[in-house]
Amino acid sequence: MSGSDQLSAVFSALADPTRRAILAELADRDATVTELTAPLPISMPAVSRHLKALERAGLISRTRSGKLRMSRIEAAPLREAAEWIERYRRFWDTSLTRLDAHLAAVQAAGRPTDRTAHGPAFPDRESPSKAHDKEN
Amino acid sequence: MSGSDQLSAVFSALADPTRRAILAELADRDATVTELTAPLPISMPAVSRHLKALERAGLISRTRSGKLRMSRIEAAPLREAAEWIERYRRFWDTSLTRLDAHLAAVQAAGRPTDRTAHGPAFPDRESPSKAHDKEN
DNA sequence: ACTACATTTAACGTGTTGGTTAAGTGACTG
DNA sequence: CAGTCACTTAACCAACACGTTAAATGTAGT
Numbered sequence: 001m002s003g004s005d006q007l008s009a010v011f012s013a014l015a016d017p018t019r020r021a022i023l024a025e026l027a028d029r030d031a032t033v034t035e036l037t038a039p040l041p042i043s044m045p046a047v048s049r050h051l052k053a054l055e056r057a058g059l060i061s062r063t064r065s066g067k068l069r070m071s072r073i074e075a076a077p078l079r080e081a082a083e084w085i086e087r088y089r090r091f092w093d094t095s096l097t098r099l100d101a102h103l104a105a106v107q108a109a110g111r112p113t114d115r116t117a118h119g120p121a122f123p124d125r126e127s128p129s130k131a132h133d134k135e136n
Numbered sequence: 137m138s139g140s141d142q143l144s145a146v147f148s149a150l151a152d153p154t155r156r157a158i159l160a161e162l163a164d165r166d167a168t169v170t171e172l173t174a175p176l177p178i179s180m181p182a183v184s185r186h187l188k189a190l191e192r193a194g195l196i197s198r199t200r201s202g203k204l205r206m207s208r209i210e211a212a213p214l215r216e217a218a219e220w221i222e223r224y225r226r227f228w229d230t231s232l233t234r235l236d237a238h239l240a241a242v243q244a245a246g247r248p249t250d251r252t253a254h255g256p257a258f259p260d261r262e263s264p265s266k267a268h269d270k271e272n
Numbered sequence: 273a274c275t276a277c278a279t280t281t282a283a284c285g286t287g288t289t290g291g292t293t294a295a296g297t298g299a300c301t302g
Numbered sequence: 303c304a305g306t307c308a309c310t311t312a313a314c315c316a317a318c319a320c321g322t323t324a325a326a327t328g329t330a331g332t
Contacts (some may be wrong), residue, residue: 005153007153007156008151008152011147011148011150011151012147012148012151014220014221015144015147015148016144016319017141017144018320020143020220023224027223027224032278032279033278033280034279042320042321042322044278044280045280045281045321045322046320046322048279048280048281049280049320050320052280064328064329066278066330067277067278067328067329067330068278068279068329073227075227076227078224078228079229081221082218082222082225084150085150085214085217085218086218088163088209089218091163091209091211091212092212092214092215152289152290168308168309170307170309178291179291179292179293180310181292181293181310182290182291182292184309184310184311185290185291185310186290188310189289200299202299203298203299203307203308204307204309205309
């Protein structure tokens with residue numbers, strides 16, 4: 001998992017189909033480890049560790065109720081993830097075609113990259129450790 | 137990477153900050169491997185393999201122009217990812233509070249899970265290999 | 273206290289990831 | 303055709319992910 005930041009932990013958690021299935025289950029209702037394990041093709045310890053990963057990513061919280069341990073979805077971190085991806089919407093959203101065309105023209109003046117469409121509002125520069133000092 | 141499906145590949149690709157930085161760079165402009173490597177604290181082979189991962193996830197495409205190899209963002213798969221996450225919006229979007237409250241009441245009738253809010257439209261059951269046959 | 277149940281932790285095997293350096297490949301350039 | 307530039311591939315390593323089974327922990331009931 002290279003990056004240990006929040007966003008990396010979230011995307012990393014979502015990268016596993018079992019964990020996505022667990023989240024889907026928890027979106028429906030809070031559940032115990034046993035309940036979550038039942039429909040899955042893996043052992044309970046395995047599920048337990050998936051839950052730990054989800055918890056580490058902040059995607060679930062857990063409370064002890066007697067000898068049961070309930071998991072509850074905490075989707076706040078998904079907001080960050082959604083916002084990150086949202087910055088790239090212009091690359092797939094056709095409703096932005098008109099805008100794209102205009103901005104492509106603007107950008108084309110600067111360089112001959114040309115793809116008939118391409119926005120200008122570039123996403124955040126998220127430098128991984130070393131600074132992004134392009135344009136040098 | 138446990139899951140080898142499209143969504144898993146995409147989330148897995150996004151889980152690495154270096155790859156997110158590369159995508160941010162490519163959102164701005166198409167670039168060669170050398171250009172992408174410049175601002176990063178890692179070797180060119182390492183970048184080359186990050187690009188391979190991004191390509192495998194369908195997030196970039198590459199074309200050879202003479203001895204240069206241009207990478208271009210192909211954000212279509214991000215749409216899927218965004219849509220997947222979008223299904224959980226009700227868990228963080230406060231503008232859905234009113235709706236949540238109502239639906240929580242509806243749901244509360246069925247079970248005593250109760251969290252003052254919780255939607256009913258549960259996300260897709262994405263069964264990881266074994267079927268999700270809850271309610272048994 | 274003894275037992276049962278729910279869950280976690282430990283120990284282990286195995287595959288993958290992400291980085292490195294060194295060697296290969298393909299396309300242009302003198 | 304030799305050299306150089308722009309990469310990619312190979313070989314290697316350390317760390318981690320994900321699964322297993324077996325043992326430990328914590329809570330409840332008898």
